[in-house]
Amino acid sequence: MLESINVTKKFLNKTAVEDVTMTLEKGHIYAILGPNGSGKTTWMKMVAGLIKPTSGTIRLDGKEIDIQSRKEIAYMSTEPYFYDWMTIKDVGKYYNDFFEDFSMERFAYLVNEMSLEMNLKLKTLSSGMMAKLKIAATMARDAKIYMLDEPLNGIDLIARDEVMKTIITYANEDKMLIVSSHLVEELEMIVDTAIFIKNARLQGIYGLESLRINEGISIADKYREVYGKC
Amino acid sequence: MKFNPNAPIYLQVIDALKLDIINGRLSPGEKLPSGRDLAVRYTINPNTAARVYQELERQGICFTKRGMGTFVTNDADRISECRNQMAKEVLDTFLVSMKELNISKDKAIEMINESDDIWMI
Amino acid sequence: MGKLLKYELRKSLGVKGVVLVISCIFELLFLIGLYSSKETLIPIGITLLYFDAFISVVVMGIASIRLLHNDLNTKQSYMLFMTPNSSYKILGAKVIESFMSILIAGVFFTSLGFLDFTLLIAQNGGFKEAFDFIYTAYQKIFEIEINPSDVISVIALLLISWFYFITVAYLAQVISATFLNGRKFNGIISFFIGLAIIILEEYAVNNFVSISATGSVINHNILQGVVYLTLAGITYAVTAWIMDNKLSV
Numbered sequence: 318m319l320e321s322i323n324v325t326k327k328f329l330n331k332t333a334v335e336d337v338t339m340t341l342e343k344g345h346i347y348a349i350l351g352p353n354g355s356g357k358t359t360w361m362k363m364v365a366g367l368i369k370p371t372s373g374t375i376r377l378d379g380k381e382i383d384i385q386s387r388k389e390i391a392y393m394s395t396e397p398y399f400y401d402w403m404t405i406k407d408v409g410k411y412y413n414d415f416f417e418d419f420s421m422e423r424f425a426y427l428v429n430e431m432s433l434e435m436n437l438k439l440k441t442l443s444s445g446m447m448a449k450l451k452i453a454a455t456m457a458r459d460a461k462i463y464m465l466d467e468p469l470n471g472i473d474l475i476a477r478d479e480v481m482k483t484i485i486t487y488a489n490e491d492k493m494l495i496v497s498s499h500l501v502e503e504l505e506m507i508v509d510t511a512i513f514i515k516n517a518r519l520q521g522i523y524g525l526e527s528l529r530i531n532e533g534i535s536i537a538d539k540y541r542e543v544y545g546k547c
Numbered sequence: 548m549k550f551n552p553n554a555p556i557y558l559q560v561i562d563a564l565k566l567d568i569i570n571g572r573l574s575p576g577e578k579l580p581s582g583r584d585l586a587v588r589y590t591i592n593p594n595t596a597a598r599v600y601q602e603l604e605r606q607g608i609c610f611t612k613r614g615m616g617t618f619v620t621n622d623a624d625r626i627s628e629c630r631n632q633m634a635k636e637v638l639d640t641f642l643v644s645m646k647e648l649n650i651s652k653d654k655a656i657e658m659i660n661e662s663d664d665i666w667m668i
Numbered sequence: 669m670g671k672l673l674k675y676e677l678r679k680s681l682g683v684k685g686v687v688l689v690i691s692c693i694f695e696l697l698f699l700i701g702l703y704s705s706k707e708t709l710i711p712i713g714i715t716l717l718y719f720d721a722f723i724s725v726v727v728m729g730i731a732s733i734r735l736l737h738n739d740l741n742t743k744q745s746y747m748l749f750m751t752p753n754s755s756y757k758i759l760g761a762k763v764i765e766s767f768m769s770i771l772i773a774g775v776f777f778t779s780l781g782f783l784d785f786t787l788l789i790a791q792n793g794g795f796k797e798a799f800d801f802i803y804t805a806y807q808k809i810f811e812i813e814i815n816p817s818d819v820i821s822v823i824a825l826l827l828i829s830w831f832y833f834i835t836v837a838y839l840a841q842v843i844s845a846t847f848l849n850g851r852k853f854n855g856i857i858s859f860f861i862g863l864a865i866i867i868l869e870e871y872a873v874n875n876f877v878s879i880s881a882t883g884s885v886i887n888h889n890i891l892q893g894v895v896y897l898t899l900a901g902i903t904y905a906v907t908a909w910i911m912d913n914k915l916s917v
Contacts, residue, residue, distance in 0.1 A: 328916075329850045346592055367749055367917040387752040398746040400679065414671045415751040478590070485586045488593050506550065509592045526555045526595065535552035 318342055319364065319462060319493060324373035326359050333359040335517040336373070343461070344490040348504045349497045350540060351514035357497045358395070360514070361464045364495075365392035377461070388417065391460035395467040397447045399439055405450060406435040412454050424457035431479045445476035452480050456487050463487075464495045469503055481507055501537045511536045513543055548589055557598045560589055562633070564603065568619055569630045579609065579617045672753060672761035680765065683731040687724040687773075691780075694720050698784060702791055714784070721777035725770060729830060732766045733837045740845040745917045755911035759838065763904050766834050774827040778820065821889040825896075832896040835903040836862050842907050846914035869899055 319341040326334040334356045341347055349357050362368045364375055366382050375382045377389065399408050405428060412419040428435060431449040442450065452468055465484070469477050485507055488494050498504045505511075505525065513520040523539055532539075550559050567573045579600070580588060586596040600617050603609040607625050611617050620626065645655045698713025700706060738744050739762075748758050789796045807814065840862030848854035877892045 345594065362917065365750070367746075369913070384752055384754050387750060392746075392750055394743065394746050396743045398743040400744065400747060402678075402682075411675070411747070414674075415753075481590055482587050485590070485593060486583060489583075506556065506589075506591050507586075509594045525592065526557060526598075529553065529555040533553045537552065 318378055320374075320376040321360070321364070322374045322376070324360065324363060324370045324375060326356075326363060326368065327371045332517050334363070334370075337514075337519045338373075339512065339519055339522060341493060341495070343493045345510055346484070346488050346494040346496065346508045348501070348508040348511045348536070349495055349514060350501055350504075350511055350536075351499070351520075352544060353499055355514045356517040357514050358466055361392065361466055361495065361497065364462070365390055365464060367392070389461040390464065391416075391455045391458045391462070392464045393451050393455040393466060393468065395470055397439075397444075397451065399450075401440055403439050404435070405433055405437050405439070408439070408450060408454050409435075409457070412457065416458050418459040420457055420459065424453055427453035427457055427483060430483070431476075445472040448472040449476055449479060452483055456483050460492075462493045462495065464497075466497050467499070468496060469498060469500060477503065501540045505536045508536075511539070513540070515543065556591055557595050557602065560585075560591065560595070560599045561602055563589075564599065565608065565629055565633060568608065568626060569633070573619050575619055575623060575626065576621045577619045578615075579619060581616060669753075669757050669761060672748075672751075672757060673765060676761050676765040679735055680728070680732060680769065683728055684769070687728060691717070691720055691724065691777075695780065695784070699787075702787060710788070717777075717780070717784070721773075721781070724777070725773050725827065725830060728769050728773060729766065729834045729837075732762065732769070732834060733841060736762060736838055736841050737845075740841060740915070749915075749917040754908075755915065756905075756908040759904065759908045759911060762838070763835060763900075767831055770827050770831050770834075774823060778823055818885045821886045821893075825889045825893050828893045828896045828900075832900040832903070833866065835900040835907070836865050839865070839903050839907045839910075842910050842915070846910055846916075849916070865903075873899070 321337050321339050321341075324334060324337045325332065337356075337360060349361070351357050359368065363370050364377075364382065366384060366386050377386055380386070382390075399411075403411070409419075409421055409424045409428075412424070413421050425435070428450070431453055433446060433450060433453070437446075439447070439450075448468065448471070452465070455463060455465065468480055468484070472480070481503075484494060484496065496504060496508065501511075509525050511523045511525065513523070520543055523536060525536055528534055528536060528539055534542075548559075548563060550556055564573070564579075568575075573579070579585070582596045582600060583593055585591075585599065586593040589596070600609060600611070604611060604617070606629075607622070608620055608629060609617050610620060642652075642655075645652075650658070694713055694716040696713075697709050698717060701709025701713055739748055789799075803814070840858040843861055844854045844858035848857055851857075873892065873895050877888065877895060880891060
């Protein structure tokens with residue numbers, strides 16, 4: 318269980334996240350949605366223990382987030398972050414060196430599944446290949462929470478399908494996945510709950526099926542409704 | 548599969564599976580994909596996939612053998628009943644649409660008789 | 669910690685490789701001059717090696733400061749900060765790597781110097797006489813005794829003070845990436861903060877050492893070295909504390 322209690326993050330001249338309170342449960346895939354700059358990434362970085370909240374607390378299974386939480390939370394940033402001297406295999410070794418829950422076998426399987434090769438140099442990868450590699454490295458961990466920041470950004474249709482397939486494959490009742498995107502439609506099918514962030518605040522949390530059952534609309538429709546008028 | 552954005556996804560997947568069963572693409576007693584494989588196949592959330600099987604089981608169209616997986620029912624009556632039910636739903640929609648177009652029942656029957664016979668193709 | 673250190677070494681490998689290759693070329697020039705008829709290569713080789721030794725240590729230090737800058741301010745920062753390691757460990761690995769690199773470079777160039785000097789004397793008797801003449805003259809003019817251990821202590825002190833400079837530069841980098849992050853001229857401001865720290869501490873150290881140190885050059889150098897190492901340790905602790913509390917990756 319992940320609790321975000323009155324979490325606020327202020328930077329020099331702007332409030333990136335303001336008073337976000339919500340509780341997320343394992344066994345779900347959450348979409349965290351909102352336009353660029355709405356505070357999705359900042360909130361996720363706080364959960365990942367990369368940034369400290371200005372005020373408020375974040376707890377994983379009752380324990381406040383700290384450096385040790387990074388053992389249980391796998392965070393993937395939007396931009397490529399690997400060292401440019403690395404090969405795909407080096408990336409696996411790096412994760413293997415630092416994360417006890419990382420499985421080299423699973424990584425090798427995913428790399429193969431995504432039609433990448435271990436000896437490829439990162440400098441030669443296209444943006445789609447890089448996006449797939451980031452997913453492979455992150456999902457080869459056996460973490461409690463996976464947070465993927467814009468995993469579908471700037472990649473082609475085939476790579477997108479492979480990424481989605483990997484996400485679905487490793488989601489189970491013991492895991493929590495939080496996937497951010499500003500491309501709502503693409504994510505809609507694979508999530509069960511959508512968290513809307515608007516102007517640094519939590520706007521609302523919507524169940525995929527309950528929206529369809531109760532209001533007869535999709536998450537994308539709701540998104541248009543919420544963000545269309547600003 | 549292309550989903551209708553206004554209807555629950557689990558219902559849409561259920562209909563797709565029922566159609567496969569009625570058409571014999573899935574035979575009675577055949578093992579269905581695991582919840583995860585179903586999720587991957589339709590690119591849907593695994594919880595949605597689980598709900599699909601729960602619902603199909605509740606309707607008696609599938610059954611689960613502990614540790615073995617989910618299977619299509621062997622009950623041929625239940626399958627044909629399902630066919631009738633789905634046909635009824637399609638027919639109802641059709642009739643409502645015809646009524647909205649101000650076409651009488653007799654005219655509709657006439658039109659059906661005159662239409663291209665896709666059953667022959 | 670060992671693994672962090674491994675990757676710090678890997679990241680600095682490029683610069684070290686270049687330093688090694690250049691040094692080898694200069695050494696080769698010297699050796700060719702020594703064992704062939706092209707004697708003009710001897711002074712060229714010696715001069716180049718002499719400057720190479722200084723510049724290499726400086727360049728390696730600057731490269732490590734630059735690396736920290738990238739590890740704090742670019743997307744690359746996730747690589748370090750997504751791992752379950754505290755800032756104390758992450759920075760610690762960098763400090764240890766820097767210290768080891770400086771130490772190894774110091775030992776390497778000093779040994780190379782002594783080796784080349786020995787080779788030169790063995791090959792060329794006239795050079796020994798010339799050197800002895802300069803050495804005695806020097807001793808008479810300045811009235812001090814120069815012995816190898818003094819020379820080594822001076823080199824060691826130079827290296828340690830450079831190491832201390834690097835830790836202050838780390839602190840300046842971290843200040844730039846935390847308190848000054850997003851402000852105008854943060855690079856320049858943090859540079860001057862670093863400079864101010866060094867000047868102030870240098871002033872304090874010199875006063876302290878000249879009061880406390882007694883007698884020989886070695887005693888003086890050892891005391892100063894210990895003071896620099898202590899300051900480096902304190903700077904490290906302060907820097908890591910700031911990173912732990914104020915850094916936004």
